[in-house]
Amino acid sequence: MPSIEGKIRYAVVGAGWISQGAFMPGVGQTTNSLMTAIVTGDPEKRHALGVKYGLTAYSYEEYDKMLASGEVDAVYVATPNDRHREFAEPALQAGIHVLLEKPMAASLEDAEAIEAAAKASGAKLMIAYRLHCEPGTIAMIEAVRNGEIGTPRYFTSTFSQMVKMNNHRAKGGYWVGPVPDMGAYPINAVRNLFQAEPVEVMALASKTDRGLGADDTVSVIMRFTEGRQASFTLSYSATDIDRFHLVGTDGLIEAMPAFGFGEGTAISYRVTKGSETEEHRAPVVDQFGGETDYFSDCILNDRDPEPNGEEGVLDMRILVAIEKAIETGMPQKLEPISRQRRIGPDQERKLELAAVPDFVNADTPAG
Numbered sequence: 001m002p003s004i005e006g007k008i009r010y011a012v013v014g015a016g017w018i019s020q021g022a023f024m025p026g027v028g029q030t031t032n033s034l035m036t037a038i039v040t041g042d043p044e045k046r047h048a049l050g051v052k053y054g055l056t057a058y059s060y061e062e063y064d065k066m067l068a069s070g071e072v073d074a075v076y077v078a079t080p081n082d083r084h085r086e087f088a089e090p091a092l093q094a095g096i097h098v099l100l101e102k103p104m105a106a107s108l109e110d111a112e113a114i115e116a117a118a119k120a121s122g123a124k125l126m127i128a129y130r131l132h133c134e135p136g137t138i139a140m141i142e143a144v145r146n147g148e149i150g151t152p153r154y155f156t157s158t159f160s161q162m163v164k165m166n167n168h169r170a171k172g173g174y175w176v177g178p179v180p181d182m183g184a185y186p187i188n189a190v191r192n193l194f195q196a197e198p199v200e201v202m203a204l205a206s207k208t209d210r211g212l213g214a215d216d217t218v219s220v221i222m223r224f225t226e227g228r229q230a231s232f233t234l235s236y237s238a239t240d241i242d243r244f245h246l247v248g249t250d251g252l253i254e255a256m257p258a259f260g261f262g263e264g265t266a267i268s269y270r271v272t273k274g275s276e277t278e279e280h281r282a283p284v285v286d287q288f289g290g291e292t293d294y295f296s297d298c299i300l301n302d303r304d305p306e307p308n309g310e311e312g313v314l315d316m317r318i319l320v321a322i323e324k325a326i327e328t329g330m331p332q333k334l335e336p337i338s339r340q341r342r343i344g345p346d347q348e349r350k351l352e353l354a355a356v357p358d359f360v361n362a363d364t365p366a367g
Contacts, residue, residue: 002073003034008097008296011037011072012055013063013087014079015045017362018101022261023076024053025354026288032296036071039063039087048360063087067094074099074299076128076292080168081175082106085114088125092117097124099295102184103319104312106175111316115309126295126305127312129188131259133290133349136267136282137189140253141343143280144193148271150250152194153228157186157244159259160235163212170212170236174323177214178234185259186232186244187318188311190222192343193246198222198230201318201332203325208237220322225336261287263353283350290349306341314339 002008010027012019012035027033038055039062040046050057058066066072067090074097077087084105088098092114104111104127118125131137144152159182163169169176191197200223205215216237222230232244243256251273257265268281298305314337321332 002300005034006300007032007034008299009034009036009071009073010099010292011035011039011058011066011075012049013039013075013077015040015042015049015360015362016078017359019076019078020049020359020362021356022288023078023292024049025357026286026290026351027292029286029289029351029354030293030296032300033292037066037069039066039075042361045360052357064090067091067096073097074295077101081180085110088114089117092121092123092125095121095123097295097299099126099128099292100312101128102312102315103180104309104316106180108313108316108320111309111313115313118309124295124299124305125309126291126298127307127309128291129307129311130261130287130291131185131189131267132307132343133294133347134267134282134287135285135348135350136255136269136280138343138345138348139280139282140255140267140269141192142345143253143271144246144248145195148251149246149248149253149273152246152248155186155190155193155230155232155244155246157189157230157232157258158241159183159186159232159243160217160238161240162238163236165210165212172213174214174326177212177218178216178236179218179220179322180319182234183218183220183232183319183322184315186230186234187222187315189244189258190230190246191314194224194228194230195342196224196226196228197314197334197337197339198224198318199334199336201321201325201334203322205326210237212236215326218322218326222318263356284353285349286351286353289351289354293349293351294347306343306347308341310339311341
């Protein structure tokens with residue numbers, strides 16, 4: 001049962017930058033959600049964040065105790081990718097709803113196990129695709145559906161940042177590198193813009209002398225049916241850029257920024273037909289508050305969230321195929337599959353952006 005105020009009570013699992021800088025302040029922008037617990041392996045974070053937000057603090061070893069406490073209805077899991085199953089699966093098995101950061105896991109096996117746990121328990125699972133509730137993204141998808149650029153033919157994207165060598169993402173392999181970390185954005189965007197799933201993936205990766213634990217730069221091509229294709233390049237060793245364009249038979253849509261969030265960042269876009277370009281401006285919103293508000297609404301009204309486990313698994317199978325394409329140097333075929341649910345206008349949320357608080361022992365996004 002939710003709180004006496006009718007709000008969904010969340011435990012935050014993992015207290016890194018994304019939790020502290022985006023999710024936790026965003027919860028306060030909602031009218032249907034609150035936080036009651038923090039779970040982290042860092043004693044300083046447990047104490048400081050518990051005091052700051054008035055939360056019951058638990059270590060990772062006390063996770064089962066937290067699930068049985070009766071203090072939470074849902075958990076937000078923002079641990080490293082390879083620990084997602086460790087915390088999502090037992091929560092779902094306990095009947096606790098899960099808002100799970102993307103990518104869904106560090107293996108397809110783990111992602112499928114998480115989805116299976118949700119189906120078996122009846123607890124709700126939502127993958128934290130914040131852009132599925134963001135006004136500009138929804139408007140672009142609706143424009144494509146309404147035929148504003150004719151039939152979509154190809155999609156291209158560039159997405160990079162200069163990750164510092166002391167960041168934890170610089171020290172692991174593929175599953176903490178640029179493809180799972182950043183590639184989920186163009187992959188998810190084109191799947192929803194095309195309203196289709198790819199049937200083949202190719203990839204080329206390169207390393208610099210910086211000494212990253214993963215490839216610095218990766219370029220990917222995805223082939224779809226009906227003569228459509230998508231390409232994107234990601235990098236941990238280049239200046240910040242965040243954009244895509246989608247070209248159709250009658251025009252094109254361009255977005256820059258396309259995937260970001262935070263102060264001054266609105267996912268606005270341009271539609272060009274012939275010599276005429278029309279600007280479409282979206283408001284700056286709290287994307288994390290928006291996704292939380294939407295998920296809580298689904299829980300309170302017993303609706304299955306749109307970016308559910310299936311959505312996460314569909315992206316995961318592409319991430320796995322890209323890894324194999326890099327390793328083998330060969331194109332990877334994907335089993336033809338379809339998804340009936342896509343992003344809808346009812347998911348849109350326009351919550352005011354929360355102020356970013358001070359951090360406790362947390363890396364900055366590129367730091």
